Amino acid sequence: MKHYTVTFYSHYDALNLGRKLKGRKVESSLMPVPRxxxxxxxxxxxxxxxxxxxxxxxxxxxxxxxxVYETSGSSYELILDYR
Amino acid sequence: MNRLYFDNACTSxxxxxxxxxxxxxxxNENGSNINRGNYEMAYxxxxxxxxxxxxxxxxxxxxxxxxxxxxxxxxxxxxxxLFGMLKKGDHVIISSMEHNCxxxxxxxxxxxxxxxxxxxxxxDIEGLINAxxxxxxxxxxxxxxxRIFDAEKIGRICKEHGLLFVLDTAQTAGHIxxxxxxxxxxxxxxxxxxxxxxxxxxxxxxxxxxxxxxLNPIIMGGTGSFSDLYDMPNVLxxxxxxxxxxxxxxxxxxxxxxxxxxxxxxxxxxxxxxxxNLFISQIEALSDEGLLxxxxxxxxxxxxxxxVSINMKKEDNARIAFELADKYNVDTRVGLHCAPMAHRSxxxxxxxxxRFSFGFFNTEKEILLGARFLSAVCGRx
Numbered sequence: 001m002k003h004y005t006v007t008f009y010s011h012y013d014a015l016n017l018g019r020k021l022k023g024r025k026v027e028s029s030l031m032p033v034p035r036x037x038x039x040x041x042x043x044x045x046x047x048x049x050x051x052x053x054x055x056x057x058x059x060x061x062x063x064x065x066x067x068v069y070e071t072s073g074s075s076y077e078l079i080l081d082y083r
Numbered sequence: 084m085n086r087l088y089f090d091n092a093c094t095s096x097x098x099x100x101x102x103x104x105x106x107x108x109x110x111n112e113n114g115s116n117i118n119r120g121n122y123e124m125a126y127x128x129x130x131x132x133x134x135x136x137x138x139x140x141x142x143x144x145x146x147x148x149x150x151x152x153x154x155x156x157x158x159x160x161x162x163x164x165l166f167g168m169l170k171k172g173d174h175v176i177i178s179s180m181e182h183n184c185x186x187x188x189x190x191x192x193x194x195x196x197x198x199x200x201x202x203x204x205x206x207d208i209e210g211l212i213n214a215x216x217x218x219x220x221x222x223x224x225x226x227x228x229x230r231i232f233d234a235e236k237i238g239r240i241c242k243e244h245g246l247l248f249v250l251d252t253a254q255t256a257g258h259i260x261x262x263x264x265x266x267x268x269x270x271x272x273x274x275x276x277x278x279x280x281x282x283x284x285x286x287x288x289x290x291x292x293x294x295x296x297x298l299n300p301i302i303m304g305g306t307g308s309f310s311d312l313y314d315m316p317n318v319l320x321x322x323x324x325x326x327x328x329x330x331x332x333x334x335x336x337x338x339x340x341x342x343x344x345x346x347x348x349x350x351x352x353x354x355x356x357x358x359x360n361l362f363i364s365q366i367e368a369l370s371d372e373g374l375l376x377x378x379x380x381x382x383x384x385x386x387x388x389x390x391v392s393i394n395m396k397k398e399d400n401a402r403i404a405f406e407l408a409d410k411y412n413v414d415t416r417v418g419l420h421c422a423p424m425a426h427r428s429x430x431x432x433x434x435x436x437x438r439f440s441f442g443f444f445n446t447e448k449e450i451l452l453g454a455r456f457l458s459a460v461c462g463r464x
Contacts, residue, residue, distance in 0.1 A: 009308065009309070009316065010149075010308050010316070010318045010320075010321050011117065011118045011129060011308065011321075012133065012149055012318075012319075013318075015126075015129055015130065016133070016149075030121065030126050031121055039310075039311045042307075042308055042309075042310075043118075043121055
């Protein structure tokens with residue numbers, strides 16, 4: 001299992017992804033974006049998924065998200081970057 | 084004497100069942116803002132707002148829920164669209180039945196070099212288009228005589244000529260089916276507190292993807308996103324929602340829209356058409372006798388909202404309206420209804436009319452009583 005943190009351009013997108021992940025039986029949580037990742041006062045979404053989880057275009061497209069980080073403790077490895 | 088409320092075109096009453104309780108529950112038990120705090124209650128509220136956008140998008144068949152912008156109502160929405168879209172040298176076409184929520188912004192824009200023409204019927208529109216024409220801005224249903232303009236036809240004309248189409252549904256949303264995509268509407272303006280049965284102070288506008296890319300925000304401020312930047316965000320809905328929204332109003336509208344969706348528009352329409360038919364049939368004798376004129380009596384029932392305006396022939400409209408309210412507890416609205424242009428078009432300016440506007444919660448018994456009381460104040464009982 002891997003842990004991920006997703007950042008967004010808007011709260012709307014964060015809620016939207018949370019609902020779509022739920023539709024795929026993946027539970028997620030909203031939380032403030034760690035300041036180390038962004039100073040934009042936004043909301044990020046964290047979730048845990050199987051190792052083979054696919055970041056498909058429908059959910060994780062350029063229009064909907066900013067970045068995806070693989071998280072381990074307090075370290076964040078950038079794996080998708082649309083900035 | 085029981086109150087007969089026939090002023091639903093002004094604001095609907097009673098409101099949707101259970102709405103006030105939902106709003107009170109939010110205020111008393113939650114109270115959190117959205118897009119700012121990161122805690123459970125804030126997320127709970129954000130979900131209500133998200134649901135409203137999804138439901139509005141589905142209700143009006145819009146392109147995307149994120150393009151549903153929430154404002155204080157139709158007037159603020161009209162201002163945001165007109166001032167955000169038009170610049171010096173642009174030409175727009177409006178209807179001859181516009182409410183002041185369009186007329187006053189248009190009049191102000193004329194002073195900055197925007198030119199305007201008005202159409203009487205949809206067939207006039209093509210003849211008014213010139214090289215500078217940017218948009219057709221039209222009321223959908225008149226708040227004076229209830230006529231419904233053919234939005235599908237206007238949308239088709241706009242599409243053929245590459246024009247933007249702005250539709251003001253303040254008097255039609257919640258009364259008749261509205262289809263943004265089918266009618267090629269680029270900006271749909273709605274009021275939450277009329278046919279949608281929500282509270283006052285909430286409404287909004289919905290944009291097509293094309294319009295979303297070109298409309299400029301005219302109200303700037305905090306959005307809870309991109310807080311490190313001084314510019315407004317480019318993403319919707321944030322781009323057009325600076326400052327704190329009317330969240331109690333959103334909670335109320337979310338509830339009432341859900342209620343209307345379950346009730347189904349065709350059922351609302353069927354009942355309201357029957358009420359209008361009944362009222363007109365009951366007051367036709369007064370018209371035949373020359374005591375009053377029914378404005379727009381030639382408009383077919385399927386082309387009108389539940390509004391009937393009358394003009395007294397021998398009495399003062401204000402005196403009759405006052406007597407209806409004072410003696411019989413009948414609430415109507417007399418005057419120009421914030422639509423002087425419409426009254427000029429109908430030759431009822433500056434006298435205005437007495438407007439009876441019905442809603443889903445009116446009953447046949449109320450209609451019969453209202454017509455009877457009108458006869459009484461006309462001295463015919």
